Amino acid sequence: MNPYDETAPAPEERIVGAAAEGDDQAVEAALRPKDLGEFIGQEKVRQQLDLVLRAARQRGATADHVLLSGAPGLGKTTLSMIIAAEMNAPIRITSGPAIQHAGDLAAILSSLQEGEILFLDEIHRMSRPAEEMLYMAMEDFRVDVIVGKGPGATAIPLDLPPFTLVGATTRAGLLPPPLRDRFGFTAHMEFYGPRELERVVVRSAGLLDVEIDPAGAAEIAGRSRGTPRIANRLLRRVRDYAQVKADGVVTREIAATALGVYEVDGRGLDRLDRAVLEALLKLFGGGPVGLSTLAVAVGEERETVEEVAEPFLVREGLLARTPRGRVATPAAWAHLGLVPPQVAGPVPGADQAGSGQQGLFGS
């Protein structure tokens, strides 16, 4: 099971979904930071990448191949464009699923200019033959183009201009080691902290000409699930509300009310997330309960609960997956303002007699 699987079933378009949806792409182009200085957060990645790029520039060489991994919406595409800008090089953008045949890749590689950045999104979804061609292209800047079929087929070597491959993946673990090893620099992008997201919101508000006060920005940041793409989307919905229902200025109260209309709560949970938590707490006393039972209780597919709702609930420390089933954490009870039931009798190994929680969450 993959928490970041873009192909996971979505019950509906989610305002808190991390994948690009609706009008995201059109607006995102305008909101993308253009250089490393403008890129907010990810300090380590920024520092390391800055060194890699500076060194390449000083040597007058193309930069090493770069692998960016992390959940959707954290800025992988943005960073690839920044790499191109910092190297003053053109960029070609494609994705793993678009390259089904080795020939598709050969066509792209052979038309690259010297120093060009090739951004390959979802690199883990490339076909095997294309992947194998990429090994040689990355290492030797050469591909073998196969002409003909069967016993008469011949491989014609084709030299490529030096280029920089920037691969992006939500699932670094799925990359075969020979491919992973050919990247000179690998960066893992983390979820953003609230302060960083606040800066993302303030920056985007400036670009969109939205008046926002710091508390309004903090309110949106706190509901953005650690993801700049979600922060930008929530900002746009709050802007609409502020414009239609108020004087256009985004304050904490306006942001909270607007996001309440879209059913995004103070911690970024949406209707589905809360339905799962509520069922777990109110119907099953906090668990443990099996996934299928939980899914039936909320009227969703098992996969939807497992792949759409649970990853964020687990990340937030609201739900735990245990061998005996799904279990709510104390934070889940607190978040929904409910009191956990008292369990009668001492629980073996518990040091808080009577709380019953050691039995559920212990070890």
Ligand SMILES: Nc1ncnc2c1ncn2[C@@H]1O[C@H](COP(=O)(O)OP(=O)(O)OP(=O)(O)O)[C@@H](O)[C@H]1O
């Ligand atoms: N560090 C950042 N500072 C400011 N804005 C950011 C940052 N990272 C991402 N964004 C904004 O978030 C949006 C999504 O970023 P981007 O498209 O680069 O994500 P991604 O990781 O490539 O997503 P996907 O995996 O879905 O392709 C863009 O509009 C971008 O401007």
